[in-house]
Amino acid sequence: MSNPKSRNVLAIAAATVATGVLAYLVYFDYKRRNDSQFRKKLRKEKKRVNKTVAEEKSQSAASDTAPSDTELLREALEQVKSEHVPSTSEEKETYFMTQVSMGEQLASQGPSLHVPAAIAFYKALRVYPTPVELIMIYQKTVPEAIFKLIIDLTNLDAAARISNYYNCFPPKSMNVEIKSNETGRKIMLATKDIAAGETIYKEFPVVAVLDADLESSGKYCSHCFRELQDSDSSAIRLSEDVNSLGSSYCSEECLNNSKTQSTSLLFTLESPLPPELPTSEDIDNEGRKAAQAKFVEYLQKEKRAGPLLVARFISRQVAVETAKLVKKDAPMQTNDFTTADGGDYMLVDHMERFRYLEVQPKEEELPLIANVLQKTLPGLEQFVTKDRYTTLVGKMLYNAIGVGSRDDKPESTARPEDQEKTRTPVGTQKQVGAAFYTLSSYANHSCAPSAKLTFPSGTTELHVVASKDIKMGDEVSVAYVDVSPAEGESIADARRRRRVELARGWRFACPCELCEEEGKDLTKEEKGHESEEKKDESKVEFEDLERGMEQQGAAEKSAEVE
Ligand SMILES: C[S@@+](CC[C@H](N)C(=O)[O-])C[C@H]1O[C@@H](n2cnc3c(N)ncnc32)[C@H](O)[C@@H]1O
Structure with a gap:
C-alpha cells in the first residue's frame, strides 16, 4: 500500500492484532465445523441483506442532491458508532458475515452505492479479530474506489479514537484527569478538591512480579x-x-x-x-x-x-x-x-x-x-x-512502581546502570516486588509531592493518598525516590542524592519548587559538590534516550489533521 493513510491504518490495526486472534480463530473454526444453527442463522441473515440492498438502491435513485462522500462517511461513522456492537463471538460472526455479503451486493450495483457498500465492509472490519488481514483481503477483492472509502472511514475512526482517549480514561470516579502541559508531557490533575489524608483513587496492577x-x-x-x-x-x-x-x-x-x-x-x-474455548x-x-x-x-x-x-x-x-x-x-x-x-x-x-x-x-x-x-x-x-x-x-x-517494604533484600551485584529501578518512595532496595499500574504511570515526580503511593492492605492494591490539600485542577504528583533526608544527611546531600537518582533513573533534572528553594541556600562548598548531579543531568540533554512523546505527539497531530 503506497498511500500513507493506509500505512497509518496498518500501524494502528497492527497494534490491536496481537490479542484475541488466536482463540478467536480456534473458536471460529470450531463453530463452522460443528454448529448447524449458526449456518441456519446465516441463511436467514442473507434474506435480510437482500431486502436492505433493495432499499438502499431505491433511496439512492431518489436523491439527486447528494452530499459529498466525506460528509456521508462522517455521518455514517457517527451512525455506526451509535449502533450496538455485538459482544459474543457468535453474534460477531453472524454480524461479520451479514455485513460482508451486504457490502458485496451493494458493490455490485455500481458507483451510486459505493458509499453504503464501504460502510458495510467497514462494519465487518470492526468486529473482525485480525483487521490487518481483512484490510489486505479487501484490497485484493473489493473495487478500488470502495477500498479507498473503507480506508477513509478507518482513518476517520482512528483519529476520533486517538483524540477521544483521555476523555474516556481515566473514568470520572478516579477524581483525576490526564492533560498535556506546555511541554507536551502528560500530567495528572485533580478533578475536585481533595483534603490532605483523603484517598484520591485506588488502583490494581495490570501485572505484578515479586x-x-x-x-x-x-x-x-x-x-x-x-x-x-x-x-x-x-x-x-x-x-x-x-x-x-x-x-x-x-x-x-x-x-x-x-x-x-x-x-x-x-x-x-x-x-x-x-473453558468454553476449545484448545488444540x-x-x-x-x-x-x-x-x-x-x-x-x-x-x-x-x-x-x-x-x-x-x-x-x-x-x-x-x-x-x-x-x-x-x-x-x-x-x-x-x-x-x-x-x-x-x-x-x-x-x-x-x-x-x-x-x-x-x-x-x-x-x-x-x-x-x-x-x-x-x-x-x-x-x-x-x-x-x-x-x-x-x-x-x-x-x-x-x-513500574515498587510495592511493599522489607529490609532483607540481598544487595544487587549488578552494575548500577544495569540495575532495575522502580518508582518508590522507600527505595527499590526495600521493595517486595514491582507492579505496573495503568493510571499511576502518569503521575509525575515532585520532591515535595502532593500525594503518596501507599499499600494499606499489604497487597498490590495501590491507594494514592493526598499528602496535602489539593484543589481542583492542581497537579497530583508523587515521589519517585526517597525524598526524606536520611538520619545525619544534610539538606544539601539529600537534595543531591535524589537529583542524581532522578537524573540516572528517569533522565530528568528535577524542576520542583523544593529543589529550587533548597538550591538557593547551598553554600559555596555545597555548590562545588553539585558537579556529580550536574554531570548526570547534562547527560539527559545530550543522550536523551526517552521515547514516547514523539510517537504520541505524531499520533495526536494526525488526529488533529484528520
Ligand atoms: C512514568 S513517566 C510520567 C508521565 C509522563 N510525564 C508522561 O508524559 O507520560 C516518567 C517521566 O516523566 C517525566 N517526569 C516525571 N516527573 C517530572 C518532573 N517533575 N519534571 C519533568 N519531567 C518529569 C520524566 O521524563 C520521567 O522520566
Whole structure:
C-alpha cells in the first residue's frame, strides 16, 4: 500500500492484532465445523441483506442532491458508532458475515452505492479479530474506489479514537484527569478538591512480579504480594511439578486470578483459554514443560523483573481478549483498567501511550519467552517481535512502581546502570516486588509531592493518598525516590542524592519548587559538590534516550489533521 493513510491504518490495526486472534480463530473454526444453527442463522441473515440492498438502491435513485462522500462517511461513522456492537463471538460472526455479503451486493450495483457498500465492509472490519488481514483481503477483492472509502472511514475512526482517549480514561470516579502541559508531557490533575489524608483513587496492577529471591520462597502471595505466615493454613504453596515457578498464593481466589491472567499460559500445563474455548489436542506437554523450565532458570539467574513483567503482560492481553469472546460483557472487575469505560479501548491503547526509556534486553531473553508462548498457543509468538519486546520491556521498567517494604533484600551485584529501578518512595532496595499500574504511570515526580503511593492492605492494591490539600485542577504528583533526608544527611546531600537518582533513573533534572528553594541556600562548598548531579543531568540533554512523546505527539497531530 503506497498511500500513507493506509500505512497509518496498518500501524494502528497492527497494534490491536496481537490479542484475541488466536482463540478467536480456534473458536471460529470450531463453530463452522460443528454448529448447524449458526449456518441456519446465516441463511436467514442473507434474506435480510437482500431486502436492505433493495432499499438502499431505491433511496439512492431518489436523491439527486447528494452530499459529498466525506460528509456521508462522517455521518455514517457517527451512525455506526451509535449502533450496538455485538459482544459474543457468535453474534460477531453472524454480524461479520451479514455485513460482508451486504457490502458485496451493494458493490455490485455500481458507483451510486459505493458509499453504503464501504460502510458495510467497514462494519465487518470492526468486529473482525485480525483487521490487518481483512484490510489486505479487501484490497485484493473489493473495487478500488470502495477500498479507498473503507480506508477513509478507518482513518476517520482512528483519529476520533486517538483524540477521544483521555476523555474516556481515566473514568470520572478516579477524581483525576490526564492533560498535556506546555511541554507536551502528560500530567495528572485533580478533578475536585481533595483534603490532605483523603484517598484520591485506588488502583490494581495490570501485572505484578515479586522480587526474584521471593518468588519461590513461599513467603509472599505471588499474585497479590500478601505476606504469608508459616502457620497460614489457607496459603497454597505449589511444587515445581504443578507450577514451574514454584509460586505460592494466599487464597484460592489469588491462585485462580493468577492462573487466568497469566500463570496457566506461562508456568503450568493447563489450558490458558477460558473453558468454553476449545484448545488444540496435540499440545506437546513435554516441550511446554522444558520451555517453561528454561525460562524459569533464566529468571532465577538474572533476578530481573522486566522479562517476567512482559511475559505476564502478553499473557494478560490474551486473557482479557479471550474472556471477551465468551462473555456477553466483560465487566471491569477491579480498577486495573484492562478496559476503560466510556470507550472501546484495550490494553494496547493504554500501552502505546506510555513513555519509556530505550533498553537493550539480553539476546537470549525473547527466544525463551517466545518458546514458552509457542509451545502452548502456537502462532502467538509471532506477535512478539524483537522491536515490540524491547519497547514493552522499556515501558514496563520505566513505569513500574515498587510495592511493599522489607529490609532483607540481598544487595544487587549488578552494575548500577544495569540495575532495575522502580518508582518508590522507600527505595527499590526495600521493595517486595514491582507492579505496573495503568493510571499511576502518569503521575509525575515532585520532591515535595502532593500525594503518596501507599499499600494499606499489604497487597498490590495501590491507594494514592493526598499528602496535602489539593484543589481542583492542581497537579497530583508523587515521589519517585526517597525524598526524606536520611538520619545525619544534610539538606544539601539529600537534595543531591535524589537529583542524581532522578537524573540516572528517569533522565530528568528535577524542576520542583523544593529543589529550587533548597538550591538557593547551598553554600559555596555545597555548590562545588553539585558537579556529580550536574554531570548526570547534562547527560539527559545530550543522550536523551526517552521515547514516547514523539510517537504520541505524531499520533495526536494526525488526529488533529484528520
Ligand atoms: C512514568 S513517566 C510520567 C508521565 C509522563 N510525564 C508522561 O508524559 O507520560 C516518567 C517521566 O516523566 C517525566 N517526569 C516525571 N516527573 C517530572 C518532573 N517533575 N519534571 C519533568 N519531567 C518529569 C520524566 O521524563 C520521567 O522520566
